[in-house]
Amino acid sequence: MIHQRLRSFVEKLRCTLLGVGPMSVNCVDATIELANEHEVPILMIASRRQIDSEEFGGGYVNNWITEDFARYVTEKDKKGKILLARDHGGPWQSIKEKEKNLGLRRAMDSAKSSYRADIAAGFQVLHIDPSVDIHGTPDVDEVLDRVFDLYEFCWSQARQARQEIIFEVGTEEQSGSTNSQEELDYTLNAIKKFCTQNKIPEPTFVVIQCGTRVMEMRNVGSFDSPIRIANEIPAEIQLPKMIEICNRHGILMKEHNTDYLSDDGLQWHPRLGIHAANVAPEFGVAETTALVNVLESNGLSTLAERFLKIAYDSNKWDKWMLENTTATDRDRSLIAGHYVFSTPEVIDLKFEANKELEHKGIYLEEYLKQQVKQSILRYLRNFRLVRTL
Numbered sequence: 004m005i006h007q008r009l010r011s012f013v014e015k016l017r018c019t020l021l022g023v024g025p026m027s028v029n030c031v032d033a034t035i036e037l038a039n040e041h042e043v044p045i046l047m048i049a050s051r052r053q054i055d056s057e058e059f060g061g062g063y064v065n066n067w068i069t070e071d072f073a074r075y076v077t078e079k080d081k082k083g084k085i086l087l088a089r090d091h092g093g094p095w096q097s098i099k100e101k102e103k104n105l106g107l108r109r110a111m112d113s114a115k116s117s118y119r120a121d122i123a124a125g126f127q128v129l130h131i132d133p134s135v136d137i138h139g140t141p142d143v144d145e146v147l148d149r150v151f152d153l154y155e156f157c158w159s160q161a162r163q164a165r166q167e168i169i170f171e172v173g174t175e176e177q178s179g180s181t182n183s184q185e186e187l188d189y190t191l192n193a194i195k196k197f198c199t200q201n202k203i204p205e206p207t208f209v210v211i212q213c214g215t216r217v218m219e220m221r222n223v224g225s226f227d228s229p230i231r232i233a234n235e236i237p238a239e240i241q242l243p244k245m246i247e248i249c250n251r252h253g254i255l256m257k258e259h260n261t262d263y264l265s266d267d268g269l270q271w272h273p274r275l276g277i278h279a280a281n282v283a284p285e286f287g288v289a290e291t292t293a294l295v296n297v298l299e300s301n302g303l304s305t306l307a308e309r310f311l312k313i314a315y316d317s318n319k320w321d322k323w324m325l326e327n328t329t330a331t332d333r334d335r336s337l338i339a340g341h342y343v344f345s346t347p348e349v350i351d352l353k354f355e356a357n358k359e360l361e362h363k364g365i366y367l368e369e370y371l372k373q374q375v376k377q378s379i380l381r382y383l384r385n386f387r388l389v390r391t392l
Contacts, residue, residue: 024283173210247280291340
C-alpha cells in the first residue's frame with residue numbers, strides 16, 4: 004500500500020520526502036537515476052502545464068502527453084522508486100481552461116478529463132487543488148465542495164481501473180505566509196468526515212502554507228527570512244503546531260515552493276518534521292544556467308545569445324517577476340529557459356552545439372543532466388534521504 008509505505012519510510016529515516024517537477028527530459032532522467040541509485044522514493048510532480056493529456060495538447064516538457072510521459076518514466080524506473088504524481092490538478096489549472104473563460108461546471112468537467120487520463124496512465128498520487136477560480140474568490144466551504152466532487156470522481160475512476168492511488172489536498176494558493184491552525188483543523192475535519200461518510204481513504208498529504216514562495220530566482224517567503232514578518236507567527240513556532248494537527252489526523256504535511264531555500268533552511272525540514280516538500284523551478288534554472296555557461300565557456304557565445312533571445316522572447320518569465328524587480332534581461336532568459344527546451348529552434352541549436360562540444364569531449368545532454376543531478380542531490384542530502392559522505 005503506497006500510503007503506508009511512504010509513512011513508514013518517513014518515520015524510519017525521520018526524513019522529508021522530495022517532490023521533483025519534471026522540468027525537462029534531463030531533469031526526469033536525473034531524478035529516475037538518483038532514485039534508483041540511492042534506492043529512495045521520489046515523487047515526480049507534473050503540473051498540467053508541464054504534462055497533460057492529448058485533449059489539452061500535452062505540455063511544454065518534451066511535448067509529452069500524459070500517457071507517453073508515464074510510459075517513459077515507468078520503463079526507465081527499473082527499481083520502481085518513482086511515484087508519478089499530478090501536481091495542481093483541478094479547475095482552471097490548464098491554460099486552455101483560462102483562455103476559454105470556462106464557467107465552474109465546465110472547468111470541473113475539464114479537470115475530471117485530465118484526471119481520468121492520469122489514472123489511465125498509472126499516476127499514483129493526485130493533488131486535488133481547486134484553489135484557482137478565475138471568476139471570484141470562493142470561501143473555504145465552496146472550495147471543499149469542489150475538493151469532494153473531484154476526490155469522489157477520481158476514487159471512482161481508480162476503482163474501475165483497479166489502480167491504487169493516494170491523494171494530496173490543498174485548498175488555497177501559496178502566498179509566502181503560513182496557514183492558521185483553526186483553518187487547517189476545520190479543513191481536515193471536513194475532509195475526514197467526507198471520507199468516512201463515503202467510505203473513501205483519507206488523503207495521504209495535505210498542503211500547508213509554510214512561508215515559502217518562489218519569485219524570480221529566489222524564495223521570497225518568510226520561512227528562510229531572518230526578519231520577522233508583520234502579523235505573522237514565525238515558521239519555527241507555527242509549523243510544529245501545524246504538524247501536530249496533521250499527525251493527530253494521520254495525514255502527512257506537504258510543503259510547496261521549497262526552491263532556493265538555504266541548506267540550513269532545508270536541514271530544518273526533517274528536524275521540524277515536515278513530511279514532504281516540492282521543488283521545481285530551481286531545477287529548470289539550474290539546467291538553463293548550465294547550458295548558457297557551457298556554451299559561453301567553449302567559444303559558442305553566438306549560440307548562447309541565440310538561446311537567451313529565444314527564452315526572453317517567450318515571455319514565460321513574466322509571472323515570476325517581483326513588482327519592483329531589478330532583474331536583467333539575462334535573468335529573465337534564465338528563468339524562462341526550460342520552457343523553450345522542446346521548441347524546434349532550441350532543439351536545432353542544441354544539436355549544433357553538441358557537434359561542436361563533442362570535439363572537446365563534452366556530451367551536452369549528459370553534461371546538463373549531471374548539473375541537474377547536483378541540484379537535486381542538495382535536497383536529497385539535506386532532507387536526510389541520502390547520506391552525506
